Amino acid sequence: MTWLITGGAGYIGAHVARAMADAGERVVALDDLSAGVPARLPEGIPLIEGSALDGGLLKRVLGEHAVTGVVHLAARKQVGESVAEPTRYYQENVGGLATLLEAVAEAGVRRFLFSSSAAVYGNPDADLITEDTPCAPLSPYGETKLAGEWLVRAAGRAHGIATVCLRYFNVAGAAAPELADTGVFNVIPMVFDRLTRDEAPRVFGDDYPTPDGTCVRDYIHVADLADAHLAAARRLAAPEATGDLTVNIGRGEGVSVRELIELIGEVTGDRRPPLVEPRRPGDAPRAVAAAGLAARELDWAARRGVREMVESAWAGWRLHHGG
Ligand SMILES: NC(=O)c1ccc[n+]([C@@H]2O[C@H](COP(=O)([O-])OP(=O)(O)OC[C@H]3O[C@@H](n4cnc5c(N)ncnc54)[C@H](O)[C@@H]3O)[C@@H](O)[C@H]2O)c1
Structure with missing residues (x-):
């Protein structure tokens, strides 16, 4: 098979491209480089610079590279930006997906x-979120992902395409420092950013109904996530593959923001106590995956722990930002 990976020069896409190529899959990357970094891709993986919104280009690439499967990661992903620019998010994340399909x-x-x-x-309101837990996204970003799933399943049924939707939980870490996430949108880079500025990390709310009062999340190492894509690709590549699968990709273990900041203190050696600020609107007290379906359907489970995520993310942060 030959796989087209859209968003292949992005943080997760480059990890997926590498993992699939290392496992012997033929891979082609497409990225408009709005957030991607070509150097993340090793030599030997062709990178086509262009947009998933460009139907003509997509047709050419699918034909010229004899593509037989697509891994679609290209998207806008900032929740706050999606609230300010919902039409752009729907156009790029849902419109782009429709063009691609x-x-x-x-x-x-x-x-x-x-x-x-x-x-x-x-x-x-669930201790562990299963794939049957009702979906009620809180932002236009989340809505575009849910609408995207609907579109993927509908197109799959209409055109006989076997599909998998992976619902990632909180992605962190890097397989190598140069592959690290360079954005400051998630909690780990946000804490690094504060420490690098010689400021205390911030905790938004410590009065949630959780053991230490701070929000609990399920963190997944990006290298484990890349392995989950490989497992899903292998399932899709089977000759008898049909239908659709929607599956959580998490570790099934909750870590509180306070626990995470303590761990970051141990890894960086900067243990200054966090500043507690008011809750942010829309933050769920707890979001932890039920990871059983991924184990059963993909024969996949996360292997790396939160310390490995923080250590590898810190190595990447120091490479890109100093500190
Ligand atoms: N990072 C997370 O924690 C997380 C969690 C859940 C889901 N996701 C999803 O995973 C995917 C990848 O996220 P990421 O963290 O690697 O983000 P990223 O911004 O690093 O990667 C996205 C890549 O897509 C490219 N891109 C964007 N729009 C494009 C377009 N129209 N055509 C071609 N390329 C385009 C960007 O240049 C970038 O390289 C996204 O779909 C995101 O919504 C990420």
């Missing part, structure tokens, strides 16, 4: 893997 159907590609997110669940 049209090209996929026309080219006769019959395997499709979509990057979804735990953001589809919103703020569920």
Whole structure:
């Protein structure tokens, strides 16, 4: 098979491209480089610079590279920005997906893997979130991921495409420092950013109904996430693959923001106590995956722990930002 990886020069996409190429899959990356970094891709993986919104380009790439499966990661991913610019998020994340699925159907590609997110669940009242927990996204970003899943499944049914939607929980860490996430949108880089500025990390709310009062999340190492894509790709590549699968990708273990900041203190050697600030609107007290379906359907489970995520993220942070 030959896999097209959209968003392949991005943080997660480059990890996925490397893991799949290392496992012997043929891989082609497409990225508009709005947030991607070409140097993340090793030599030997062709990178096509262009947009998933460009139907003509997609048709050409699918044909010229004899693509037989697509892993679609290209998207806008900032929750706050999606609140300010919902039409852009729908156009790029849902419109781009529709354009891509049209090209996929026309080219006769019959395997499709979509990057979804735990953001589809919103703020569920569940100790462990299963794939059957009702979805109620809290932002236009989360809505585009849920609408994207609907579109993927509908197109799959209409055109006989086997599909998998992976709902990632909180992605962290790096397989190598140069592959690290360079954005400051998630809690680990946000804490590093504060420490690098010689400021105390911030905790938003310590009066949640959780053991230490701070929000609890499920963190997943990006290298484990990349392995989950490989497992899903292998399932899709099976000759008898049909239908759709939607599955959580998490560790099934909760870590509180306070525990995470303590661990970051141990790893960085900067143990200054956090500043407690008011809650942010829309933060769920707890969001932890039930990880059983991924184990059963993909024969996959996370192997790396939170310390490994923090250590590898810190090595990446120091490479890109100093500190
Ligand atoms: N990082 C997380 O914690 C997380 C969690 C859940 C889901 N996701 C999803 O995973 C995917 C990858 O996220 P990431 O963290 O690697 O982000 P990223 O911004 O590093 O990667 C996205 C890549 O897609 C490219 N891109 C964006 N729009 C494009 C377009 N129209 N055409 C071609 N390329 C385009 C960007 O240049 C970038 O390289 C996204 O779909 C995101 O919503 C990420």
